[in-house]
Every structure is written in structure tokens, then in C-alpha cells.
Amino acid sequence: VSIGNICRSPIAEAVFRKLVTDEKVENKWMTDSAAVSDWNVGRSPDARALSCLRNHGIETAHKARQVTKDDFQTFDYILCMDESNLRDLKRKSNQVKDCKARIELLGTYDPQKQLIIEDPYYGSEKDFETVYEQCVRCCKAFLEKSH
Numbered sequence: 001v002s003i004g005n006i007c008r009s010p011i012a013e014a015v016f017r018k019l020v021t022d023e024k025v026e027n028k029w030m031t032d033s034a035a036v037s038d039w040n041v042g043r044s045p046d047a048r049a050l051s052c053l054r055n056h057g058i059e060t061a062h063k064a065r066q067v068t069k070d071d072f073q074t075f076d077y078i079l080c081m082d083e084s085n086l087r088d089l090k091r092k093s094n095q096v097k098d099c100k101a102r103i104e105l106l107g108t109y110d111p112q113k114q115l116i117i118e119d120p121y122y123g124s125e126k127d128f129e130t131v132y133e134q135c136v137r138c139c140k141a142f143l144e145k146s147h
Helices: 008-022 047-055 069-074 083-093 125-145
Strands: 077-080 102-105
Touching: 008 047, 008 125, 047 125, 077 083, 077 125, 083 102
Parallel strands: 077 102
Antiparallel strands: none
């Protein structure tokens, strides 16, 4: 989960989906990404996010959406990118009866201990590449832990 669901979280979603497909466990996982805000609902990911993924041989057809009450009741994990996402999600989850999702920073799984995955929106191609690399490390570690 990220603020607008067009940069970081679609990258993480696409990376995780490719990992579980490569490991042949995709039938055990329901993977999606969403936004805390409603700014970009219905939009495709940022062109730089798409081109970064494409450079690594990953395609995505994701359209931005906002996180819903159902998400807190359906998903086992809601992994987010930074402290403000975490705060917003915890606040939202408090209004949901029987929230089953564990809300965590994706960066807590990073073997290189980069806790925060910074929004690359105002940055360069290189910043998108950094996000991609963080997502790969974190998603791999998360998948290993939660097998």
C-alpha cells in the first residue's frame, strides 16, 4: 500500500506476483495493491514504474484503487511503504470489525535493513530502480518467512 498506488505499491505487487509464479505457489496467494488516498483511482501505474518493471521483464495491468474495509478482513498481510502509510492504515483498521490483516512495513523484511521505501514520484529513473531493488529483496524475504 502507498499513498497514490501508481509508483511503489504496483512495483511491489508485480514483483511479488512474479516471485510466487516463478516458485509455482501463485495459487496459494492473492496479491493486490491499493492506495491510502483516492487521488489516482482507476489510473495505470506511473510510466516510469512501468518502464522499470519492463526492463526487468515484468508486465502489470494494475489500475490504482483505494484500500477498502474488505481488504482488512480478507488479506492476511497488508504491507506498506512508509510510516505515514502505516499510521493511516492502522487508523483505518481500527474502524473495521474483525480486521484479520497484519499491517507491517514491507521494509521490515529487507535483509539490508532499509526500513522505508521512499516515494520515487519526484525523483529520477534511478529512484524507481532503487524502489524495485528494495521490493525484490523484501518480497523474497517475506515469501521465505511466510511459506
